[in-house]
Amino acid sequence: MKAGVLYSGGKDSSLASIMLGTYYEVELNTFVFDPLRHIPTLEAAAEALGYPLKKRVFREGMLNEMADLVIDKGYPNDAINAVHQAAVESLAAEYDVIGDGTRFDDRVPMLSRETVQSLMSRTGCSYVRPLLGYGRREVDRLADQLLVVQYGETGTIRNGDYEAEIRDAIRARGLDPASLFPPHHEQSLVVGRKPKESW
Amino acid sequence: MKAGVLYSGGKDSSLASIMLGTYYEVELNTFVFDPLRHIPTLEAAAEALGYPLKKRVFREGMLNEMADLVIDKGYPNDAINAVHQAAVESLAAEYDVIGDGTRFDDRVPMLSRETVQSLMSRTGCSYVRPLLGYGRREVDRLADQLLVVQYGETGTIRNGDYEAEIRDAIRARGLDPASLFPPHHEQSLVVGRKPKESW
Numbered sequence: 464m465k466a467g468v469l470y471s472g473g474k475d476s477s478l479a480s481i482m483l484g485t486y487y488e489v490e491l492n493t494f495v496f497d498p499l500r501h502i503p504t505l506e507a508a509a510e511a512l513g514y515p516l517k518k519r520v521f522r523e524g525m526l527n528e529m530a531d532l533v534i535d536k537g538y539p540n541d542a543i544n545a546v547h548q549a550a551v552e553s554l555a556a557e558y559d560v561i562g563d564g565t566r567f568d569d570r571v572p573m574l575s576r577e578t579v580q581s582l583m584s585r586t587g588c589s590y591v592r593p594l595l596g597y598g599r600r601e602v603d604r605l606a607d608q609l610l611v612v613q614y615g616e617t618g619t620i621r622n623g624d625y626e627a628e629i630r631d632a633i634r635a636r637g638l639d640p641a642s643l644f645p646p647h648h649e650q651s652l653v654v655g656r657k658p659k660e661s662w
Numbered sequence: 663m664k665a666g667v668l669y670s671g672g673k674d675s676s677l678a679s680i681m682l683g684t685y686y687e688v689e690l691n692t693f694v695f696d697p698l699r700h701i702p703t704l705e706a707a708a709e710a711l712g713y714p715l716k717k718r719v720f721r722e723g724m725l726n727e728m729a730d731l732v733i734d735k736g737y738p739n740d741a742i743n744a745v746h747q748a749a750v751e752s753l754a755a756e757y758d759v760i761g762d763g764t765r766f767d768d769r770v771p772m773l774s775r776e777t778v779q780s781l782m783s784r785t786g787c788s789y790v791r792p793l794l795g796y797g798r799r800e801v802d803r804l805a806d807q808l809l810v811v812q813y814g815e816t817g818t819i820r821n822g823d824y825e826a827e828i829r830d831a832i833r834a835r836g837l838d839p840a841s842l843f844p845p846h847h848e849q850s851l852v853v854g855r856k857p858k859e860s861w
Contacts, residue, residue: 464803485684486804486861560800567778567794579766583797592795595766601759601788604663605685662685 466591467492467558469550470516472508472622474606474651475564475594480512481609481656482593483562490558491516493623494550496526500628504621508653511611521549530632533643539629540571546625547572555586565592566602608662611655620650665790666691666757668749669715671707671821673805673850674763674793679711680808680855681792682761689757690715692822693749695725699827703820707852710810720748729831732842738828739770745824746771754785764791765801807861810854819849 466487470476480489491509493502498520509516525546532542547563551574554561565573574582579590594602606612617626626648630640665686669675679688690708692701697719708715724745731741746762750773753760764772773781778789793801805811816825825847829839 482681482684485681486807565795589797589800591797591800593792595795596764596791596793598782598788598790601790608685 464488464560465490465558466560466562467554468514468561469494469547469554469563470505470509471564471624472502472505472652473564473624474610474612474653475566475602477508477512477564477610477653478602478606479562479564479593480514483591484512484514487560487562489514492519492550492554493517494519494521494546494553494625495623496521496529496628496632502621502623504652504654505623508622511653511656513656519550519553521546521553525549526628526632529629530636533629533633533640534636534638537643539626539644542629543571543625544573546629548574548578551582551590552586555582555588555590558588560589560591562591562593564594566594567596567598606651609657610653611657613652613654614649615652617644617648617650620652622650622652624650663687663759664689664757665759665761666753667713667760668693668746668753668762669704669708670763670823671701671704671851672763672823673809673811673852674765674801676707676711676763676809676852677801677805678761678763678792679713682790683711683713686759686761688713691718691749691753692716693718693720693745693752693824694822695720695728695827695831701820701822703851703853704822707821710852710855712855718749718752720745724748725827725831728828729835732828732832733835733837736842738825738843741828742770742824743772745828747773747777750781750789751785754781754787754789757787759788759790761790761792763793765793766795766797805850808856809852810856812851812853813848814851816843816847816849819851821849821851823849 470491529542633640669690728741732738832839
């Protein structure tokens with residue numbers, strides 16, 4: 464069975480992909496706003512995992528709407544959730560099984576129980592989150608056991624996180640995204656996969 | 663890293679154990695009220711999975727308290743949750759990582775987010791639920807892919823479910839458990855593991 468996994472190149476979606484890869488034929492999917500956006504570090508992460516990567520582009524206009532939403536709300540949570548949901552819905556049109564790296568203690572993005580149930584009954588698709596039952600400590604321990612990971616703040620690490628393009632769009636309007644996003648948001652980027660013998 | 667998994671011999675806890683077994687040294691743990699209760703079908707299920715099984719006994723008096731609770735409430739949910747939580751807490755005293763087969767759409771037993779957070783911060787233990795991000799359809803599909811499963815109503819299938827002993831205790835008081843438990847509760851019992859080549 465094929466599974467389309469939302470992939471950022473970060474620790475969580477990489478670990479989720481590996482977990483799914485034991486049972487599914489995994490295809491990684493990264494969504495960008497700008498069709499010209501090219502993320503070599505993300506492609507290298509997918510290559511390290513050994514799964515094919517597909518770049519998907521959100522519909523035109525979405526980036527501006529999301530920048531509006533962040534500015535309107537004064538914080539990014541609703542926009543990040545809306546973007547994530549749009550990505551999930553888009554994959555649901557293409558795969559019978561879709562997955563992502565949502566963890567037990569994630570707050571954003573996190574689809575509500577009602578949204579998940581609606582998605583599955585509307586589309587007939589299964590949405591699976593292999594890390595939903597794992598807290599941060601075990602996710603970090605397993606990621607360290609299976610993967611080589613680099614860490615850094617948004618902007619210093621080039622993964623496929625939605626946040627970077629929304630921040631750029633806000634900056635392009637002459638506003639400072641730092642006033643709208645939480646001060647610290649550690650990002651991660653997978654740069655290698657450890658062989659099973661070393662676990 | 664060792665993981666102590668709550669094990670009933672059913673489909674969900676078997677699948678969860680296999681998923682954890684990729685990354686942890688799994689030990690299966692089954693709780694009973696009666697120290698003399700012997701469940702050969704459960705031992706055979708553990709043997710089929712290939713993980714060691716430990717039988718654990720709840721403290722004396724617990725079965726009667728749980729029978730009281732079911733009779734008092736008129737339905738079994740609170741008792742089943744209390745029993746499950748007692749089992750999880752007991753394992754948390756012995757393992758750094760504990761797991762169970764809770765699925766996304768399970769209602770009972772299901773520890774609340776607050777209970778899980780409290781458990782982890784009080785005990786320093788990680789409680790992991792590999793099926794929490796999977797709905798019934800994918801759990802059933804994966805279980806069928808990996809395992810040979812028998813199905814039947816409570817009473818016709820001998821797994822290590824808490825329900826059977828509580829029903830017996832209620833019956834021993836001259837009451838009919840059928841009036842207190844939902845009319846249909848399909849149980850499952852694993853009777854074999856399929857080789858990876860056949861998935």
